[in-house]
Amino acid sequence: MANGGDDHEEYHKIEGSNGIVVKNLYLSCDPYMRKYRTKKAVSGSYADSLKPGSPIIGFGVAKVLDSGHPNFKKGDLVWGRTGWEEYSLITDLQELFKIQHTYVPLSYYTGILGMPGLTAYAGFYEVCSPKKGEHVFISAASGAVGQLVGQFAKLLGCYVVGSAGTKEKLVVSFNKSAIDPNSSAVETLHLNS
Structure with missing residues (x-):
């Protein structure tokens, strides 16, 4: 360089x-x-x-x-x-x-076609390989990779649980991954598919 x-x-x-x-x-x-x-x-x-x-x-x-x-x-x-x-x-x-x-x-x-997207795709589809209806837990659900994994999981029809450090970060996850906005959990929100 x-x-x-x-x-x-x-x-x-x-x-x-x-x-x-x-x-x-x-x-x-x-x-x-x-x-x-x-x-x-x-x-x-x-x-x-x-x-x-x-x-x-x-x-x-x-x-x-x-x-x-x-x-x-x-x-x-x-x-x-x-x-x-x-x-x-x-x-x-x-x-x-x-x-x-x-x-x-x-x-x-x-983003989606770069490092975060490739990491999310490989981790979700190649390593995790969940089936429709299975439970998926995403730590750092508001992060670059976590947001994408949440979207992949929802598209596949999985039950998704996401965690983040603050409720504000979970709101970001909701906006990106359709996490239930009525959840009362502060650090964990459940995505019902």
Whole structure:
């Protein structure tokens, strides 16, 4: 990644490399990024600690401005790991994907089609694999992943119980996942399908 700047003219792919230069359009703020607030290494984290002077790295949507890689050309829209900066030089392209479906709002690639959506989908359909009518408990039901799991569970016809730290957070879950608004529980609301 390159440090941000106002003038993208200073960014060019490294000659002879497969790197690309992108203009970041949308950036995602995801739960795993909490570790960036601590100086200590987080045990079991799949993301590196933030280095002083370096941009935060996360998932985003970007437009290719310059490319040394045969799979990416100028003007392509991509999503994957990029810097929280206006322009980025990306040399590790393993987690960068060309956007094929440009008719979908690009911001969806930071939510339902991004890390939160993929995590919710895999956790619910691939790991949990519930059947219609089964009970599903969602901790952090108001979070990015929890809200989506709640919606998947309701669509499947499951009985859903969601928890959150405050009643206000559960109201968010209700608005996103159709949790019963008349529930008197402060920390847990039941979704009747």
